[in-house]
Amino acid sequence: MLNICPHRGAAICQGPVSGTTKQTDSREFVYERSGELVRCAWHGWEFDIRSGAFLVDPKIRARTFPVTVEDEKIFVHL
Ligand code: FES
Numbered sequence: 001m002l003n004i005c006p007h008r009g010a011a012i013c014q015g016p017v018s019g020t021t022k023q024t025d026s027r028e029f030v031y032e033r034s035g036e037l038v039r040c041a042w043h044g045w046e047f048d049i050r051s052g053a054f055l056v057d058p059k060i061r062a063r064t065f066p067v068t069v070e071d072e073k074i075f076v077h078l
Pocket of ligand 1: 040
């Protein structure tokens with residue numbers, strides 16, 4: 001993922017990798033998707049790490065790049 005938030009340009013790496021809360025019909029919030037999201041440290045926008053999609057509006061995306069792992073080496077395809 002490009003380390004620039006599409007909102008106001010913060011370094012996405014400064015935010016935590018996390019999950020998110022999902023509202024249910026029973027007035028509860030359920031924590032889900034642990035480890036699948038990154039939350040921008042500046043204003044809290046949450047992005048799917050794999051796709052870069054902003055959770056609230058998936059049309060907005062952080063830029064992502066394909067990654068492969070070969071012989072314990074990680075390759076980012078730019
Ligand atoms: S700069 Fe990332 S949420 Fe605002």
